[in-house]
Amino acid sequence: MAESWVISLDRLHVHNADEDGFLSDGDEPYIVMVGFRSRFRTPGSTTVFWSGVLDDDWANGIDGNRSKAIPRKQGVVRFDNVTRPTAQQVLAGDLPEVLGALVLVFESDATPFSAVRGLINDLQAATRTQLKSLIEDGNLNLADPRPGIDAAIKKIRAAMEPSTLEKIGLFLQSFGDPDDLIGITPLLYVAVDSSMSLPVPVLAARPLDLRYQPSGVDYQIAGSVAQVPVGIGWESLGGGLSSGPGIASWASRRLDIVARGTDDACWHKWFDGGWHDWESLGGVITSDPAAVSWGSGRLDVFARGTDDALWHRWFDGRWHDWESLGGVLSSGPAVSSWASGRLDVFAAGTDGALWHRWFDGRWHDWESLGGTITSDPAAVSWAERRIDVVARGTDDALWHTWFDGGWHDWESLGGVITSSPGIASWRAGRLDIVARGTDNACWHRWFDGWWHDWETLGGQFSSGLDAVSWGPKRLDIVGRGTDNACWHGWYDSVWF
Template sequence: MFYYGYMAPSMMPMNQFAQLGPDERERQASVQQILQKIRRENYDLYRELDRYGMNQVITNYVFTLVIGSTINASTANQTAEQIYRQFQQQYPWMNLFFRQFNIPQNVIDRILLRVIQLTLDEIRGGQPGPGPGPGPGQGWIGWEDLGGVLTSAPGVSSWQPNRLDVFVRGTDQALYHKWWDGRQWNDWESLGGVLTSAPAAVSWGPNRIDVFVRGTDNSLYHKWWDGRQWNDWESLGGVLTSDPAASSRRPNQLDVFVRGSDNALYKKTWNGSRWEEWENLGGNLTSEPAAVSWGPNRIDVFARGQNQNLIHKWWNGSSWSNWESLGGILVGGPTVSSKQPNRLQVFVRGTDNSLYMLEWNGSRWSDWQNLGGSLTSRPSAVSWGPNRTDVFARGQNQNLIHLYQNR
């Protein structure tokens, strides 16, 4: 069953291995070195496949094929996703092979993409190529475990430098709040409600926080901190098919974005005195939106498109742009933050469950960067200063995890 194509040195008679040319012997030795490192440092991949009945010998064989294919393709400076597509074409029987063990396709994709990325990281010696590179690096610190038991992605806001407010849905479907006060993380507090989505949070001024969620009737609900107390939930209507997203262009103004029942993007605005009617901004979204404002009359909105890619639409002060595609392969929706005017950092969960970042530097978009981690939700991000970005997500133990950049 197992002897298709490439054969690892460990499966090859020694006299046959000795007959290989020097380049091929070196290549197969490299395959084994990388395989041993993956087995030593990422044994969770073996444990996960073992739960489906794949023993270590079979897993070694599959990983050897993946590593060998990655080494062959690495000189073309391709991304992990591109190499994985080539691997599937080279070994079309592989999915049928996995199916004998009843392994779900999303598990297969995630594990093999992870092996490809680990191989690329090893080949490139820690230097990022044109596609996702190793992480975190580049001033990123983390991940740290902040506890809790999350049943949603987190939402985060900041109302002053060195202040963070994180919101999640708990196991009782209520809203929970944890905050950094500049010195320490405070304990979780329950803010009530019955949520059917992850929360979104935004601040438009000192000591002000607005939180939005989807309720049990699929309407948008709003709760806010006015500097002294949390106000009761209010219903803002609508029919949501996603988590909400929120941004603020100026003090006492809010823009909330959701996916509607037709998969289009919808916006509801608080103009300082009243809530305006829902506005249809079009598109065909396959995730919740993400939104941020970096200036008094600027909004940038992101979502996952029909091809699982990142799509982008923006308000320039007078009109909305068309949607543009920024590529990538997203698992769930994106998040976005801005450290200063005309600067954007977009974060997504990739097919290997790592955190990936795409940056706008004021004139062009960067390549995707791999910041590592093992996420089980979409990320959430905020910036509280010109050199600071904080990213949160749900981790492998349903806990809150945190990564930050300070440069």
């Protein structure tokens, strides 16, 4: 089965900088990852690629004993449609690929990026030539591959070495202060089943710890090799939904899903080790419902009614009747809770802004949080007095605001989404966001100290998506499929 893999460099730690921060502005590092792949004895299979990004602003002026997150455009190469044959398949003639990256680390001075691009183009050409000879043409000695690989790396390095005239030109272009190449690290893996033992590394999930220590400089880069989802194994939970579902959890291995049925009532399905049948919670609702739990055995459900007001029903050992909380909503609601007895509800008003009311023993009046949103919002809390809210903006991008004692201005998280988003958190400092993309698949973006790029989780949906976590490294996602059933996917250290 085809897989997708990434080599990801996540963080640079400068143990010792090239430039003393007391006498200068510190170092300006940047990273180039040249990805490659080539299949054994398969003519025309070699590709060498680079994102083309040269940027030294992200860590501008970094001093010793400091670290910075590496931008994904510099720090990630991705390989799609990767197959890893077993030993039996290799013996039967299914020849594997070699894939990897050359990691170049520079310290920026005055060399124009146009000159650096020329060096990298030389590197790409040399890499392509060596891969063709070693892999495509079958010249790599698999019984003792290291000498062939080392010789190829030496030739690739040599291709980046300018001639005497080129050195003079580069020196002049750089006003006498050319960029320093801190080092080159080759990362090479054979794409075979991870159970196989070879003299070179096989493609498998692993951490990366790269060190660069030329002439007193000491850089360390942390990262990983990891498989990423092409799409996950969605399961159908049935039902006939006329809205997107909402999901909540009050304990490990407990999930509660609510959605509008074809009769416009709110319907409920739950998991407590096994899935129970859908049951009607009555009412007449005109939006996607939202649900949250503030503690074990407690579930609060919210939806817009036929009068466009906010309506609320809750369970605390028994279901209580629907009550109106007023307001005039132009979207479905979102709800979060940061403690027992605390609820925060959000919705778009008739002015398109985000409106908020909350319960802390009594209900407080609606307040405007501004912005202009074009979808139901989604909200989550990862700790007391912390709330994160996301919604689609007028540009179809995902927008985000948050409260940590005071409300912050809206910020764009990019993307092009075609539905209401869902948001969840499995620990302080972690956010997971899901939404439908222009291809109707589920797309996922997450924050764990910095924002990661969107990735697809597959599926085909006709509604917004919602998400919840019942514990560390657990994420459950639900949405209405094109068949109007509720579909469910989950992450439990790996995607299912």
